[in-house]
Amino acid sequence: xxxxxxxxxxxxxxxxxxxxxxxxxxxxxxxxxxxxxxxxxxxxxxxxxxxxxxxxxxxxxxxxxxxxxxxxxxxxxxxxxxxxxxxxxxxxxxxxxxxxxxxxxxxxxxxxxxxxxxxxxxxxxxxxxxxxxxxxxxxxxxxxxxxxxxxxxxxxxxxxxxxxxxxxxxxxxxxxxxxxxxxxxxxxxxxxxxxxxxxxxxxxxxxxxxxxxxxxxxxxxxxxxxx
Amino acid sequence: xxxxxxxxxxxxxxxxxxxxxxxxxxxxxxxxxxxxxxxxxxxxxxxxxxxxxxxxxxxxxxxxxxxxxxxxxxxxxxxxxxxxxxxxxxxxxxxxxxxxxxxxxxxxxxxxxxxxxxxxxxxxxxxxxxxxxxxxxxxxxxxxxxxxxxxxxxxxxxxxxxxxxxxxxxxxxxxxxxxxxxxxxxxxxxxxxxxxxxxxxxxxxxxxxxxxxxxxxxxxxxxxxxxxxxxxxxxxxxxxxxxxxxxxxxxxxxxxxxxxxx
Amino acid sequence: xxxxxxxxxxxxxxxxxxxxxxxxxxxxxxxxxxxxxxxxxxxxxxxxxxxxxxxxxxxxxxxxxxxxxxxxxxxxxxxxxxxxxxxxxxxxxxxxxxxxxxxxxxxxxxxxxxxxxxxxxxxxxxxxxxxxxxxxxxxxxxxxxxxxxxxxxxxxxxxxxxxxxxxxxxxxxxxxxxxxxxxxxxxxxxxxxxxxxxxxxxxxxxxxxxxxxxxxxxxxxxxxxxx
Numbered sequence: 112x113x114x115x116x117x118x119x120x121x122x123x124x125x126x127x128x129x130x131x132x133x134x135x136x137x138x139x140x141x142x143x144x145x146x147x148x149x150x151x152x153x154x155x156x157x158x159x160x161x162x163x164x165x166x167x168x169x170x171x172x173x174x175x176x177x178x179x180x181x182x183x184x185x186x187x188x189x190x191x192x193x194x195x196x197x198x199x200x201x202x203x204x205x206x207x208x209x210x211x212x213x214x215x216x217x218x219x220x221x222x223x224x225x226x227x228x229x230x231x232x233x234x235x236x237x238x239x240x241x242x243x244x245x246x247x248x249x250x251x252x253x254x255x256x257x258x259x260x261x262x263x264x265x266x267x268x269x270x271x272x273x274x275x276x277x278x279x280x281x282x283x284x285x286x287x288x289x290x291x292x293x294x295x296x297x298x299x300x301x302x303x304x305x306x307x308x309x310x311x312x313x314x315x316x317x318x319x320x321x322x323x324x325x326x327x328x329x330x331x332x333x334x335x336x337x338x
Numbered sequence: 339x340x341x342x343x344x345x346x347x348x349x350x351x352x353x354x355x356x357x358x359x360x361x362x363x364x365x366x367x368x369x370x371x372x373x374x375x376x377x378x379x380x381x382x383x384x385x386x387x388x389x390x391x392x393x394x395x396x397x398x399x400x401x402x403x404x405x406x407x408x409x410x411x412x413x414x415x416x417x418x419x420x421x422x423x424x425x426x427x428x429x430x431x432x433x434x435x436x437x438x439x440x441x442x443x444x445x446x447x448x449x450x451x452x453x454x455x456x457x458x459x460x461x462x463x464x465x466x467x468x469x470x471x472x473x474x475x476x477x478x479x480x481x482x483x484x485x486x487x488x489x490x491x492x493x494x495x496x497x498x499x500x501x502x503x504x505x506x507x508x509x510x511x512x513x514x515x516x517x518x519x520x521x522x523x524x525x526x527x528x529x530x531x532x533x534x535x536x537x538x539x540x541x542x543x544x545x546x547x548x549x550x551x552x553x554x555x556x557x558x559x560x561x562x563x564x565x566x567x568x569x570x571x572x573x574x575x576x577x578x579x580x581x582x583x584x585x586x587x588x589x590x591x592x593x594x595x596x597x598x599x600x
Numbered sequence: 601x602x603x604x605x606x607x608x609x610x611x612x613x614x615x616x617x618x619x620x621x622x623x624x625x626x627x628x629x630x631x632x633x634x635x636x637x638x639x640x641x642x643x644x645x646x647x648x649x650x651x652x653x654x655x656x657x658x659x660x661x662x663x664x665x666x667x668x669x670x671x672x673x674x675x676x677x678x679x680x681x682x683x684x685x686x687x688x689x690x691x692x693x694x695x696x697x698x699x700x701x702x703x704x705x706x707x708x709x710x711x712x713x714x715x716x717x718x719x720x721x722x723x724x725x726x727x728x729x730x731x732x733x734x735x736x737x738x739x740x741x742x743x744x745x746x747x748x749x750x751x752x753x754x755x756x757x758x759x760x761x762x763x764x765x766x767x768x769x770x771x772x773x774x775x776x777x778x779x780x781x782x783x784x785x786x787x788x789x790x791x792x793x794x795x796x797x798x799x800x801x802x803x804x805x806x807x808x809x810x811x812x813x814x815x816x817x818x819x820x821x822x823x824x825x826x827x
Contacts, residue, residue, distance in 0.1 A: 175823045230773045237769055242760045244371040245827055249756055249766075252824055256749065256774050259816055263777040263809055270801070271780050321373060328375055410685060411827050434691035442682035446614070448621040460610050461690045463603070487621075 126298035138287040146210040153203040155299035160196040168258025171251035184314035197229035220272040231257035359421040359510040367416035376402040377566040392546040394563035400546035408438040437509035443500040447489035474502035494525040514545035611700025633666040655726030656786035671754040694822040741806035742782035752817040756824040
């Protein structure tokens with residue numbers, strides 16, 4: 112697996128280098144013109160974020176009920192990536208909206224749902240950081256509940272928004288766009304897998320360092336008695 | 339001050355359906371919180387009729403160890419055996435056989451003494467609730483204060499009530515965290531006497547304390563902790579004070595850690 | 601099964617007895633809810649008339665804010681006397697203890713709402729009392745959903761040092777579907793042309809939320825409360 116990593120990195124780099132060319136060559140959408148092309152990054156980022164929430168939620172469930180530390184590391188890594196990809200969604204969305212319809216934010220159902228999910232996982236990171244010892248389990252509850260919440264968030268925000276006139280029109284994919292779109296989705300998923308792998312490796316090494324620290328502390332071999 | 343609780347562990351142990359909790363074995367228990375090592379390779383055991391004292395400075399790990407013994411915390415390595423089972427395997431059946439008297443007395447100040455006892459008796463699913471509450475109040479010498487709010491009690495009265503609350507379900511293993519704190523001489527002596535009587539009834543008692551004078555003569559075994567490790571273990575309760583300071587200063591005395599698990 | 605119900609019942613009974621003796625939580629919660637309502641009034645009332653739908657929003661925000669306070673206080677009480685440990689030590693079914701606490705919290709919130717609803721109806725001339733059954737259904741399902749998640753989070757946060765600030769941080773994002781459902785349902789009921797079908801939809805969604813999250817809480821209570 113370790114040897115695949117540089118290969119994966121090279122492939123991802125190539126894909127992201129190629130993406131702008133493909134996007135440029137894709138047919139321009141009639142109503143919105145050039146601006147619509149943000150969609151090729153905005154939607155794959157959203158799909159990746161969505162995937163990440165489920166990875167974190169399921170890993171949290173495994174951690175809570177099986178007690179496996181590795182599952183907790185997966186949950187944490189996925190939560191961090193949810194926040195990262197969510198940030199991408201929340202930046203590209205308003206940029207698109209501003210350019211296309213003149214307002215930064217109009218409580219579009221999907222963007223609002225993404226914002227909500229993003230906030231739940233920011234809360235995960237806050238608990239992790241500020242919850243004191245034992246906060247691994249506390250944050251696991253947040254991501255598990257967050258994952259269970261996804262359908263409710265989706266339905267309630269959508270119904271809330273259908274009562275108001277919608278100014279955003281999501282373009283349907285014409286055949287020329289589909290190829291580019293799925294290419295970008297693949298690029299994002301590959302990027303996600305690479306970032307997860309890197310983060311998990313970091314997490315594992317951190318756990319090993321903690322373990323070494325404890326062993327040294329026990330043997331009394333630590334150079335200074337830092338509390 | 340005769341114990342009026344009818345069901346002693348010895349009596350109950352003779353019943354056919356009894357959970358065999360006649361020995362507590364702590365084996366190589368460690369616990370860390372992140373980088374902080376709270377306990378490291380702690381081993382000792384306690385049998386019926388014994389009063390084991392956990393001695394040590396603040397932060398030595400006494401409260402953490404008691405929490406682990408009470409099954410409220412799980413060790414990061416090692417195990418605790420209650421008779422023939424561990425906490426994980428036993429679950430509620432182990433909890434039914436032990437009682438913990440914490441430093442905060444675990445009483446509801448807004449309820450009366452009787453209401454507190456009644457709540458915990460019903461929570462534990464005990465029968466003859468009213469009778470048990472009466473007996474417990476009598477044993478705590480609060481028979482005429484049963485309908486008074488706990489918020490009006492002194493520390494000593496609350497202590498006696500809390501102890502009886504812990505004993506309501508007749509636990510085989512009694513865990514106490516700094517029970518002598520805040521008690522005057524008379525109350526402390528009375529509590530020590532009560533504990534000796536409970537041990538004589540066949541219970542196992544593990545208590546953490548700072549009070550070396552009381553510990554002297556009360557303990558049948560002393561386990562001295564420093565920085566989460568057992569630094570000394572003494573088979574008898576004599577000359578505790580001297581041995582304690584020896585052990586804390588690291589000048590030896592007593593047996594090597596862990597070698598005395600009998 | 602009856603063992604479970606018995607334990608839940610006596611825990612709830614104990615909570616209500618303690619509360620009735622001191623009346624601390626209920627009085628501070630009601631007063632705080634009133635303050636909330638006033639603050640929002642200053643924000644949303646112009647020329648003596650409220651912005652449309654404001655009454656529904658104000659009601660539910662007041663419930664959410666004062667509910668968070670009540671949850672925090674309930675568990676702070678158990679923490680201060682260390683009785684939460686005594687509850688966990690009992691050989692009783694841990695989820696039954698959760699249910700007992702939940703029922704107590706719901707009872708306290710219900711008492712607050714009984715005072716709050718007529719008050720909001722009066723202050724904002726909103727026809728809140730016109731369809732009492734549907735309003736009661738909304739309040740019941742919404743309160744139970746909010747309290748279900750809140751009780752679990754408040755209980756697990758007792759161990760954390762920063763519990764006071766973390767409770768709202770965790771609770772609000774997860775319970776936003778409840779707020780949306782409650783507010784939109786209530787607004788549908790008090791609108792100029794009441795939309796009972798809409799209110800029914802929200803009651804159904806909230807009921808589903810309650811089922812999912814009560815089950816999830818029952819399931820995760822024990823692993824979260826033990827270290």
